[in-house]
Amino acid sequence: MRSRPSKPSTRLRAVLSALLAPVLVVTALTVAAQASVPPPPAGWTTVWSDDFNGNSGSLPSSANWIIDTGHAYPGGPGNWGTGEIQNYTNSTNNLSLDGAGNLRITPRRDGAGNWTSARIETQRSNFKPPSGGVVAMEARIQMPNVTGNAALGYWPAFWALGSPYRGNYWNWPGIGEFDIMENVNGLNSVWGVLHCGVNPGGPCNETTGIASNRACPGSTCQAGFHTYRFEWDTSISPNQFRWYVDGQQFHSVSQGQLPADTWANMTSHAGYFILLNVAIGGAFPDALAAPTPRAETVPDRPMVIDYVAVSTRGGGGDPTTPPTTPPTTPPGGGGSAYGTIQAESFSQQGGVGVETTTDSGGGQNLMQIGNGDWALYPSVDFGSSAARQFVGRVASGAAGGVSGLVEVRLDSRSNAPIGSFAVANTGGWQSWRSVPANISAVTGVHNVYLTFTSGQPADFVNVNWFTFGH
Incomplete structure (x- = not known):
């Protein structure tokens, strides 16, 4: 035991x-x-x-x-x-x-x-x-x-x-x-x-x-x-x-x-x-x-x-193999939860910076994020059919023993997370992987916060994009 x-x-x-x-x-x-x-x-x-x-x-x-x-x-x-x-x-x-x-x-x-x-x-x-x-x-x-x-x-x-x-x-x-x-x-x-x-x-x-x-x-x-x-x-x-x-x-x-x-x-x-x-x-x-x-x-x-x-x-195969490239945003997606939400498209943030990414598709990523950092993505539309999964595209060059949580919160940073996943060193700050997490069922339009929690003070993650699924 x-x-x-x-x-x-x-x-x-x-x-x-x-x-x-x-x-x-x-x-x-x-x-x-x-x-x-x-x-x-x-x-x-x-x-x-x-x-x-x-x-x-x-x-x-x-x-x-x-x-x-x-x-x-x-x-x-x-x-x-x-x-x-x-x-x-x-x-x-x-x-x-x-x-x-x-x-x-x-x-x-x-x-x-x-x-x-x-x-x-x-x-x-x-x-x-x-x-x-x-x-x-x-x-x-x-x-x-x-x-x-x-x-x-x-x-x-x-x-x-x-x-x-x-x-x-x-x-x-x-x-x-x-x-x-x-x-x-x-x-x-x-x-x-x-x-x-x-x-x-x-x-x-x-x-x-x-x-x-x-x-x-x-x-x-x-x-x-x-x-x-x-x-x-x-x-x-x-x-x-x-x-x-x-x-x-x-x-x-x-x-x-x-x-x-x-x-x-x-x-x-x-x-x-x-x-x-x-x-x-x-x-x-x-x-x-x-x-x-x-x-x-x-x-x-x-x-x-x-x-x-x-x-x-059974059950349709491996649930732990998420997409390696951003999904296609559906027509009129814009603020859709089910299109690609680029991490650098936040409206407000605390503690994060951006840098050019080497991940497929190019653009920028949020860089070297640590405990207490956050980013806000307003008016994300989940529609009437509940979202139950979150997928984040992340990379980490954190030292051994350093890890943390990528969390999703709705409407307020003080609200409890609706879901999260843990991440540690992935092989480098530009060594990208897509990680899924189950979330509480969500419908309607919400302000989405990505928040980051770690038991260590060191930076532990970069984020390129994220999306939601049913």
């Missing part, structure tokens, strides 16, 4: 008791990495993936991944909100491709007893199902191959966080968290966990979350690769979350189990970003064997990731 420290709840103790019952385990040799991401099942479409092919000793692709460093997000909770003790680095000593199609995240301990490790998260933060469809997040992973007292404090994870967490860091767990694979202390078990609602307590029993676990099929979780998969299904009513290991479902949560506002808060935003990390110590491993780590804990045992893939089924 990627959560804030607390004593283990009654539910967690029950889960642990079940886990610690005798289990018959069949060991097997580690299976080599696959050469590429396997094709998705029939009816599914891969919309994003990384097979970690590359030169031995190199970092994972910066186009796909952000490397987190230190003991916290700038301005966020200390020790990543979990009590873990390691320092995350961008060193290839902790994070590197192995040249055989794998990524290795390796915890290290120096002579003074200080631990280092690595944590990465996808650049994309908009993974969600197409309307009426299903999204799956999957990875093939071998957990750190260490057990017993030598494993005390190891906490590998493959998980996803709601995009509004970027740039805020204090809205957990309301924005949602899917723990697709968690493990602690080298136990032969995979945990699947949903975090939601409020902390402490609430409908997801925080900080424990709604959890289930089971032993890995065949070889132990530590001795071999296993495939961990999470599905978010909007093709059925009520909607459902499902967790799998090697194709075997072991956990589910239904929309009907939770209050409507709790479900909406974690599913109606722009989507999720995926994380991989190996923590050392913290609330979850300590709940089983405090304190962790210990003197007998052994360093240098990597989590090995063969691939990560996101796929969708």
Whole structure:
């Protein structure tokens, strides 16, 4: 459970008791990495993936991944909100491709007893199902191959966080968290966990979350690769979350189990970003064997990731692939919400400047925008058919760890946002991408404000254009 420290709840103790019952385990040799991401099942479409092919000793692709460093997000909770003790680095000593199609995240301990490790998260933060469809997040992973007292404090994870967490860091767990694979202390078990609602307590029993676990099929979780998969299904009513290991479902949560506002808060935003990390110590491993780590804990045992893939089924394809060029303004569009609204066409602004853009179509963009900046676009006509999506064309050359929110507000800067998306470094201040966000239904004519919020003082985004959709 990627959560804030607390004593283990009654539910967690029950889960642990079940886990610690005798289990018959069949060991097997580690299976080599696959050469590429396997094709998705029939009816599914891969919309994003990384097979970690590359030169031995190199970092994972910066186009796909952000490397987190230190003991916290700038301005966020200390020790990543979990009590873990390691320092995350961008060193290839902790994070590197192995040249055989794998990524290795390796915890290290120096002579003074200080631990280092690595944590990465996808650049994309908009993974969600197409309307009426299903999204799956999957990875093939071998957990750190260490057990017993030598494993005390190891906490590998493959998980996803709601995009509004970027740039805020204090809205957990309301924005949602899917723990697709968690493990602690080298136990032969995979945990699947949903975090939601409020902390402490609430409908997801925080900080424990709604959890289930089971032993890995065949070889132990530590001795071999296993495939961990999470599905978010909007093709059925009520909607459902499902967790799998090697194709075997072991956990589910239904929309009907939770209050409507709790479900909406974690599913109606722009989507999720995926994380991989190996923590050392913290609330979850300590709940089983405090304190962790210990003197007998052994360093240098990597989590090995063969691939990560996101796929969708039904509902019209990938909802997270917005246009790469401005849409055509309909006849008479002018102030239409559904034509291209050039960002430099504001009537008033605070804190922003303009510059010539290299993006397709030319013109100018708003430049190097930071926390508290804003721009006003008056009398935007949404018509009588409600707009439900916002797409912004953005670029960022922000430093590592710097991110923020692009927000849409109507009629007053003091009104609550009707929608937002998070953005971090895209590869440069002129490295453009189109990012979608769901918004509350809007009709009629409104003054539209773009506002910008970040937990850091640094500039974090440029904006070229934006538009709205149904």
